[in-house]
Amino acid sequence: MLWFAVRRITSAILVMFSISVLVFLIFFATPGVDPAARIAGRSATPAIIAQVRHAFGLDRPLPIRWALMMDHLFIKQDLSSYVNIGSRVVPQITQAAPVTLSLVIGAAVIWMILGVAGGVIAAANRGRFIDPIIMFVGIAAVSVPAYWLGEVVNLITQGGLHHSIFSWVPPSGFVPLTQSPGEWALHLIMPWLTLAALYAGIYARVLRAELVNALNEDYVRTARAKGLSERRILLRHALRCSLIPIVSLFGLDFGALVGGAALLTEVVFGLPGVGLLTYTSLQNLDLPVIMGCVMYGAFFVVLANAVVDIAYAFLDPRVRVV
Amino acid sequence: MSFATRAGVIRAVDGLSMSVERGETVGIVGESGSGKSVSMYSILGLLRDANVTIEGSVLFEGREILGRPDSELRAIRGKDIAMIFQDPMTALTPVYTVGWQIAEQIRQHTGASKKQARKRAIELLAEVAIPDPARRVDQYPHEFSGGMRQRAMIAMALSCEPSLIIADEPTTALDVTTQAQILELLGQLQQKRGSSIVMITHDMGVISEVAHRVVVMYAGRPAEIGTRTQLVREPRHPYTWGLLGAVPRLDSKRTRLITIPGTPASPLDVPEGCAFAPRCAYRFDRCEERPALHGDDHLDACWLEEPDKVRLRRAIEEAS
Numbered sequence: 093m094l095w096f097a098v099r100r101i102t103s104a105i106l107v108m109f110s111i112s113v114l115v116f117l118i119f120f121a122t123p124g125v126d127p128a129a130r131i132a133g134r135s136a137t138p139a140i141i142a143q144v145r146h147a148f149g150l151d152r153p154l155p156i157r158w159a160l161m162m163d164h165l166f167i168k169q170d171l172s173s174y175v176n177i178g179s180r181v182v183p184q185i186t187q188a189a190p191v192t193l194s195l196v197i198g199a200a201v202i203w204m205i206l207g208v209a210g211g212v213i214a215a216a217n218r219g220r221f222i223d224p225i226i227m228f229v230g231i232a233a234v235s236v237p238a239y240w241l242g243e244v245v246n247l248i249t250q251g252g253l254h255h256s257i258f259s260w261v262p263p264s265g266f267v268p269l270t271q272s273p274g275e276w277a278l279h280l281i282m283p284w285l286t287l288a289a290l291y292a293g294i295y296a297r298v299l300r301a302e303l304v305n306a307l308n309e310d311y312v313r314t315a316r317a318k319g320l321s322e323r324r325i326l327l328r329h330a331l332r333c334s335l336i337p338i339v340s341l342f343g344l345d346f347g348a349l350v351g352g353a354a355l356l357t358e359v360v361f362g363l364p365g366v367g368l369l370t371y372t373s374l375q376n377l378d379l380p381v382i383m384g385c386v387m388y389g390a391f392f393v394v395l396a397n398a399v400v401d402i403a404y405a406f407l408d409p410r411v412r413v414v
Numbered sequence: 415m416s417f418a419t420r421a422g423v424i425r426a427v428d429g430l431s432m433s434v435e436r437g438e439t440v441g442i443v444g445e446s447g448s449g450k451s452v453s454m455y456s457i458l459g460l461l462r463d464a465n466v467t468i469e470g471s472v473l474f475e476g477r478e479i480l481g482r483p484d485s486e487l488r489a490i491r492g493k494d495i496a497m498i499f500q501d502p503m504t505a506l507t508p509v510y511t512v513g514w515q516i517a518e519q520i521r522q523h524t525g526a527s528k529k530q531a532r533k534r535a536i537e538l539l540a541e542v543a544i545p546d547p548a549r550r551v552d553q554y555p556h557e558f559s560g561g562m563r564q565r566a567m568i569a570m571a572l573s574c575e576p577s578l579i580i581a582d583e584p585t586t587a588l589d590v591t592t593q594a595q596i597l598e599l600l601g602q603l604q605q606k607r608g609s610s611i612v613m614i615t616h617d618m619g620v621i622s623e624v625a626h627r628v629v630v631m632y633a634g635r636p637a638e639i640g641t642r643t644q645l646v647r648e649p650r651h652p653y654t655w656g657l658l659g660a661v662p663r664l665d666s667k668r669t670r671l672i673t674i675p676g677t678p679a680s681p682l683d684v685p686e687g688c689a690f691a692p693r694c695a696y697r698f699d700r701c702e703e704r705p706a707l708h709g710d711d712h713l714d715a716c717w718l719e720e721p722d723k724v725r726l727r728r729a730i731e732e733a734s
Contacts, residue, residue, distance in 0.1 A: 314505045316491070318518070318570070319493060322484075333507065409508075409509060
């Protein structure tokens with residue numbers, strides 16, 4: 093198990109290295125794009141461009157340029173934006189990351205609890221009236237886009253009902269956890285619920301289907317023949333096996349969201365997260381910031397997948413030997 | 415015992431009456447779909463669907479257990495009546511160790527501590543001749559071979575000293591040498607503990623090795639019931655003749671396997687009279703009417719007169 097974890101993390105580091113090379117090549121070695129010209133600005137003379145090129149080391153061979161870029165990005169951390177000269181990339185990301193992490197981790201806790209509970213309750217009561225009700229709520233949550241749901245939530249909590257039942261909902265924005273945990277949670281509760289709705293719906297439906305399949309397996313019949321209670325069969329035998337696909341789904345979703353896919357929720361609720369940062373840097377064609385965001389996002393997806401694989405091996409002994 | 419399906423009500427088992435004495439092995443034999451397994455599942459309350467109707471009576475140690483609430487049946491299942499299933503590859507939960515799964519059953523019924531249950535699991539694995547049980551107890555089902563998994567299933571079935579073991583085709587998924595080992599093991603354990611066994615199988619070879627008494631089933635109905643010797647030496651029902659004739663023999667010069675012509679009766683459309691009549695070479699007018707199971711200690715459900723049965727059987731034996 094430990095050996096498996098070590099090997100999985102080693103391979104994750106190798107993947108991250110490859111990603112850094114690929115991302116670097118895409119942004120700084122694409123034919124037809126001259127980074128020096130972008131840094132120097134629109135009205136720069138060829139002499140200034142050449143000067144910039146030399147100053148930024150852009151006239152060196154590719155592998156060295158890659159090493160310089162990684163040095164600026166990870167070791168010196170002084171890579172600066174092309175558009176807002178002087179503003180550094182790494183601090184921008186490290187400022188945005190806690191916002192996104194706060195949003196996604198909180199939402200993940202909510203959607204896992206709701207999704208697993210919904211799936212288990214629906215599967216345990218299949219054929220009774222509660223099952224289709226949960227499944228209908230699930231499909232409704234999946235069908236509503238986050239930007240619409242978020243705006244409706246804002247409309248209700250900030251608009252008409254703000255002076256009555258929703259007076260406790262603060263205006264949109266972000267308060268760091270270190271500053272005030274209470275305010276942090278209060279500001280995030282509506283974004284959490286909005287983001288969690290979609291995933292809770294998906295997870296409840298997937299888990300219900302998995303559980304219903306598992307309950308038809310031979311090992312469930314064995315468990316019944318052993319004299320175990322239905323509750324124990326469902327929770328200890330069927331659920332344990334059904335959680336395996338849920339965990340792999342969770343890894344992909346969580347990694348992608350932390351990597352910036354929570355953009356819509358961030359925009360709707362005015363949260364200055366990584367999604368928002370990527371979005372604005374893309375609009376400005378701010379290459380270093382885009383590269384930083386992409387690399388940050390890719391690293392999180394890789395990291396989340398490594399963690400998921402380790403959790404997977406914990407849940408399913410059959411994959412440990414691979 | 416019947417199932418309500420979209421195509422209509424299926425009487426999966428009809429008019430089966432049998433008993434098992436202490437320390438006895440009763441074989442239930444028949445083709446696929448003859449109602450062997452469902453009859454046993456139904457008495458244990460393992461078929462708990464709204465579409466399943468079970469009528470009749472199931473007495474266990476003198477107590478009626480049919481229609482008891484599930485909580486009461488749970489106390490019997492796994493403790494007094496244990497089951498061994500056909501496919502050991504899928505019958506164990508893949509994500510728990512074999513020892514954990516055996517210990518789970520022990521703890522369910524005895525209130526033993528985790529440590530005691532684990533110790534007992536190791537003893538049981540040793541008893542079913544799994545080598546190095548102290549190490550094997552912490553292994554997962556996928557680390558066991560098919561034969562070893564079935565041994566582990568037997569260890570689990572024995573864990574609470576049941577007085578009755580229902581073995582549902584326990585050797586079907588195993589290769590021939592492993593089959594013989596498993597049957598031998600079951601026989602040994604039965605002698606040692608004096609428990610009763612119901613052996614469900616479609617293999618007359620298995621029956622002739624282990625069963626004291628045999629129930630032959632066809633289309634959910636008992637066709638013949640008798641001791642092993644009676645069934646093998648003097649079978650009375652044409653269906654039993656067919657089953658016995660279908661066992662391949664090493665000393666036979668025939669190159670083709672012998673089969674019973676036709677296909678098993680569809681449970682949706684069991685003939686009005688004798689269920690086997692459409693496939694029977696000896697059918698006559700009376701077979702339009704359903705034959706009752708008759709006889710003293712050797713029962714059969716066939717309209718042929720006793721002397722005719724003896725004559726026909728001899729003729730078949732000579733021909734083969």
